[in-house]
Amino acid sequence: MSFFVKLVIILILIGTSSFFSMSEISLAASRKIKLQRMADEGNERAVKVLKLQEDPGNYFTVVQIGLNAVAILAGIVGDGILNPYVLKILNEIFPSGGHLNHTIAFLSSFIFVTGGFIEFADLIPKRLAMIYSEEIATSFVRPMLFFVKLFKPMVFVFNGIANIILKILKTPEKRNEAITYDDIFAVVDAGAQAGVVQQKEHHLIENIFELEQRWVSSAMTTRDEIIYFTLDESEESIKEKIANYPHSKFLVCENDIDSVYGYVDSKDILPRILKGELSGLQNIKEITLKNLLIIPNTLTLSEVLDRFNERTSDFAIILNEYAHVVGLITLNDVVSTLMGDVVDTLQEEYIIKRGENSWLIDGITPIEDVKKVLDIEIFPEEDTYETIAGFMMYMLKSIPKKAAMIKYESYTFEVVDVDNYKVDQLLVTKDMVQQKLLEPIEEEK
Template identity: 30%
Template sequence: MAELAVVSIRRAKMQKYLEDGNKNAQIVFDLLEDPNEFLSTVQIGISLIGVLTGALGGVTLAKPLAQYISFIPYAEPVSVAIVVIVTTYLTLVIGEIVPKVIALNDPERVSLKVAKSMVVLSKISKPVSFVLAKSSSFLLWLMRVENRNDDIVTEEEIKLMIEEGREDGTIEQEEEDIIKRVFKLDDQKVESIMTPRNEIIWIDLEDDRELNKVKIIESKRSIFPIASGELDDFIGVVQAKDILSAMFSGDEFDVHKIVKEPLVVSEHLETLELLKEFKENQGYVHMCLVVDEFGSVEGLITLNDLLEGIVGDIPGIDEEDEPKAIERDDGTWLIDGRYPIDRFKELFDFKDNLPDEEEDGYTTLAGFILSISGTIPDEEDKYECDRFIFEIVDIDGHQIDKVLVTDLGPQEPNEEGE
């Protein structure tokens, strides 16, 4: 029981006991530091109990039992067999199975209770356990088996534990989705969540003031990049509330007085790093401009975009043109070309990578179509990939606007395993 309990503990939970002042928790950690010696000590105890049980059982029980059943032939061998069977049964049930089940059910509590006794037993059997530990280490060395004593929890293991928690009912589906999205942040580039350049609504200082006024009112957005002539020559960003405040103040309106400096990041920055940038640069407004290696603006990201990357879609009055996926009556899906490829995979519960997903780095459904086609497709063109059939429904200039997606369902392997 002791060895199974100690090696089965969750280190994080045992660390909590240690922080709460439980001195036995430190003993448990010390035992884990040298598992060879600890297991040797346990094995010595198990072997001694087995030998003593067999010897005493044969001496104290076999002979009286043989006399009691002396009326049957071969009474002595039969009595020995009965004693061995009963002893083995009791040893397995009481000495092995039941204690180990108890240890597995609550390894931390059992470990804390047996910790001191294991230390005492270790000191008593120190000479023998030392020889056994060194012998086992030598054999492992000969077999080129590394004696690893680390307990590294990987991202995949955490995801599996979360899935188990959801199946048990201790974790809600929404909690699981949020945690998985957080893990994705470290793998995503900012371009996967940005508003592309052709959809950015910005204020051009060279335009007529009335034109900019209409643009601000109709966009329903609260913050705008501001530039002169070209978006690449951006000056900063302005917030609608500052414009409104300046207009009501009665002073002469000067847009340069309300311009704020945005955060500017590379298109290759990871999304998690961008979140850190937002936190560390508290003087900036909650918007950043994404530029390429030549300094040209590629897109725009708000703090709300980052939040949606964690909690999912958040409806907003300024997002009427948000890319959508609509299921039709026949089971097919009409999906916008700008629909994020990560959300597409979540929609169809598709776990694998799509072709050249990492190599080409596409982030939208349209980008995926361009990757597999190698050219600008025409309307009614069809492409089949894995379990999906993609049909181009609408092309807006050179941009894929609408795609009809047919999901054939998970592909079952044939009998030959192909």
């Protein structure tokens, strides 16, 4: 067989090996989301690639059959392809070279064939397949499906043996395609780093998923901050509360906050005040009392949002297991949590940065917001409390007093203000002192 014929055969084998290499890498690297979008646009080949990704066993078996067969043929055809020509040159230059000349000629042929396959059948094709994964996968899927049918008997044998071994090792035969929150966060982070997703959009997407993890109590108005009317509320008291607390809605109770009756809109009361027709809430039916949405304190913010949508309401009272009112939440509270990092209102209200490594934090600040600002991954037993004040109580194992202090991670948490056993404010400082390891110096004797 002449040198030219061997060279043509080797080039064909390199092309064949390149085809199988690109087929293998492109299928593995193709993004399911992009393929699904291509399939939705009517690309039938993308549909076939998606099916192959669900069960790629036969596909990869054909790839390995092709790659190994090509490698064996390349070894046979390429064996000594350059030997006569290199040996002739060496014998002319080094007539007494003998066995050394033969060894150099053999290595030259080996490096020529192996280097050609490494460069043009592996490295370049696989890098191209990683860059243009979906395009190459959809282009090669039909010929690869033809080879799957062509080598069906061999595929059946090899794939069957592989399946048996995987079962013995108790390894799943198919990969898990379920997308987790971490996967989505990773994609969003990558988009933010690439500049595709803006910083505000990045925070907004993270906050959307946090609604599933945050309890309703993290965004509610607490019991002691609720402004409410009673049925026997005087006209002067109603006017004073509306003037001092210009809310759009007010809770109405029979006697105290735990005897919830309903709520009223300020727009229904204000006209009567202006006309001098309001003489209390005894005739409450004439003031259009609203049906109140009552929810348990065991719901997440996502579930609260669903309740608002079901009832077409934007105002709810939160009860604990003893049917006591623990707080109040509105649709605006949920939206504020969702948009917190975007509009920066939450941080301005509850967390004030005093310096480069110092923060003044309100005691009722949700622990999730503190984690974000301080860049703390997790607090100890954080499922047992909801606010930074709760964290202090958990760590101190007592009701916090002024000047009470604890250290966690690289931060110092100090209570600076307490009002009737309630932690109003904490001072958080980051400890920047680094411990230095001192190596003992031996004195020369």
